[in-house]
Amino acid sequence: MVNNKVLEGKARFINLKRKTANKLYDNFFVYIPVEVARDSSFPFKPGDSLTVRVERGKNRVMLQKTQKE
Numbered sequence: 001m002v003n004n005k006v007l008e009g010k011a012r013f014i015n016l017k018r019k020t021a022n023k024l025y026d027n028f029f030v031y032i033p034v035e036v037a038r039d040s041s042f043p044f045k046p047g048d049s050l051t052v053r054v055e056r057g058k059n060r061v062m063l064q065k066t067q068k069e
Contacts, residue, residue: 007042009033030061 012031017024036042044050049066 007036007039009036 010033014029014031016027016029018027019025037044044063044065051064051066053062053064054060055062
């Protein structure tokens with residue numbers, strides 16, 4: 001039997017501003033809790049390239065592994 005349990009945790013959207021060549025740049029990150037990211041069913045590994053899709057009007061952001069060409 002397949003376990004369809006949903007992984008869930010409290011995430012945060014973070015802006016870590018970075019100064020380069022006397023200019024301040026925004027660097028946005030989504031923090032994913034350790035208990036979610038280390039679960040064996042979590043679909044991503046550090047270094048994976050991801051596509052970000054925003055579904056407007058639904059307050060939903062989807063992450064998907066980028067297809068290799």
